[in-house]
Amino acid sequence: MPTRVLVVGGGGREHALAWKLAGEPGVNEVVVAPGSAAMATEARLRILPGTDPLDAGAIVAAARAPSAELVVVGPEAPLAVGVADALADAGIAVFGPSLAASRLETSKAFCHEVAAAAGVRMAIxxxxxxxxxxxxxxxxxxxxxxxxxxxxxxxxxxxxxxxxxxxxxxxxxxxxxxxxxxxxxxxxxxxxxxxLEGREASVIAICDGTRAVALPAARDHKRLCDGDRGPNTGGMGAFSPVPDLDDAAVEAVLETVHRPILAEMARRGTPFRGFLYAGLMLTGDGPALLECNVRLGDPEAQVMLPRVAIALGPLLLAAARGRLPVGIPDLVPTIRSAAVGIVLAAEGYPGTPRRGDPIDGLDAALASGALIFHAGTVARPGGGYGTNGGRVLTVVGRGASLDAAREVGERAADAITWEGLQRRHDIAADLPVPAGAGR
Structure with a gap:
């Protein structure tokens, strides 16, 4: 169990990851570089404002003072410039793929090449x-x-x-x-x-170079507007579990997607250690791989991590060292509940977002029982927070079913206001199969 963890990044995904790790037994401190002002208010979380996540030297220095037993790289951009390589070269345990292995995300052409060599089904x-x-x-x-x-x-x-x-x-x-x-x-x-026609889903696995252990599955909503209209975004909401993707289906994805890709990457001399995100289309002929990412999804992480029933830190540290525990099952144990995340975005997103608008209603939203993960926010001099980016907040409702979780999330999201706020109202609505099913 790592007692001190450094998380690289400062968005909603990193807030959710730091929140999860900080709440685990044996973890004394989670440091987030650069983090956000909102993260600094939580127990056992400390931020390093001003740290450039793309500066490998700065990240190595942050990991050394004080000494972090594990570094988890959140976003794709630091991985794409070799931050994980620099940490590994410095002898620091890092969970996140090398620059070479990160090409699975940084080049869609390379992803197709690897998938073809591994026998993984993708689109023509x-x-x-x-x-x-x-x-x-x-x-x-x-x-x-x-x-x-x-x-x-x-x-x-x-x-x-x-x-x-x-x-x-x-x-x-x-x-x-x-x-x-x-x-x-x-x-x-x-x-x-x-x-490809069908329904999308995300299966993300913790990988140690040879083995993959799946987190709870999720489905995100990429389009800006209700009804899957408008431009693509980084994600306007997500939910977990996925009703039409049960445990057997997730195990099949590990067998037909993650494991073959891990084997092919190892064969090429670039073993993959990190979160391997398989973006899938569930077609009439079975799952097809749409894309690989090399990190947790955002906003998928915000609904996946609250459903993980065991401590994540020991798994990530073991995977970073290249040996996941033998006794851990292929599917990470989950809390039998649901989570629905609603992204609140600033005016102008996904183009040039408007900044500086005061955010109202956060206390009321938290009082409703929702989790709130900050991304594009900044502390205001007189107290409270203002908007400071495109996707500003992810509001996560939890409940015994997707319907119950959605009700909590919608009620909390309704409480939050600022001028120009954009959001969807149909996250996890109109599901094709009973909302109590799925992993």
Whole structure:
């Protein structure tokens, strides 16, 4: 059991992770770099404001003073610049993949390559570099002629906003060149995929390089507006469990997705240690992999972690050392309850968000029994918090069922106000199967 943990990051995902770890027996302190003012108000949490999570040297120094027994890297951006490598080189136990292994998220083309080598089912796709506009257009027409829908994906990190699910072939043909203009001629810039039909779900596993242990499954809502309308975002809400993804289905995902990918990464000499996020489409022919991420999802973490029934710290430390405990089951034990997370976003998101609006109603929301995880907030000089980013808060309701959890979350979200607040009102609504099912 680690007694002191450093969490890298400062968003809602990191708030949820720090909250979970700080509440576990044997943990004396969780330090969050840079963290947020709201995190600093919680027991056993300390923040390092001003720390640049992309500065590997600063993160190594933060881990050394005082000594952290485990570092958990929250966001993808520090992993993409090698922060985990720097920590490992300094002899510090780090849970988070190396720069090389992080390519599973930083390059969608690489993810397709690894999945194909591992025999993991994904959509039909091709990657195109900056000088291949004509080839991309030809492939789009080929998919359309075969009766397939078209998805355009930027080949790189885009904060969850680099995917366009096109509605018509004309839209795909119009937008594809914008991904390619001005990009390197010898590097993938655009991945064109067939559009898969079904329901999305996320299965995230704790991985030690060879073994994967699944957290509770979740489903997130990417579109800005109710009814899955509007632009893609980093996520406007999530819920767990997923009614149409039971324990047997999650075990099947581990067997057909996570384990083959881990084996292929090890074969390539880049073993994967960290959270391996499988974004899935549950199709009529079974699950298909949409994407890999190399960290917890946001807002999925905010609804997954409150349902984990055992201490997370020992698992992460063991995985960081390359040996998950033999006795731990393949599915992390869960609390038989539900969680529904509703993201509250600032005006202008997912474009340029408005900042500085005072937030009202937080005390009333907390009094309703909800959890509130802060992301884009800042302490105001006179007390309270103001908006300071796109996705500002995640309000999480918990209950015996998804319906009960949703009621708690909606009531708490209704209590919070600021000028220009954006949110959805249909998270976990109109579920296709009984809300008491699923993992």
């Amino acid at each position: 796709a091709r990657a195109f570099a900056g000088g291949e506009t004509e080839a991309a257009v030809a492939f789009i027409r080929e998919l359309f002629t075969a009766g397939r829908g078209i998805v355009l994906k930027a080949d790189g990190l885009a904060g969850g906003k680099g995917v366009i699910v096109t509605e018509t072939v004309e839209q795909a043909l119009e937008l594809a060149p914008s991904f390619l203009v001005g990009r390197a001629l010898d590097a993938p810039a655009l991945v064109v995929e067939e559009r």
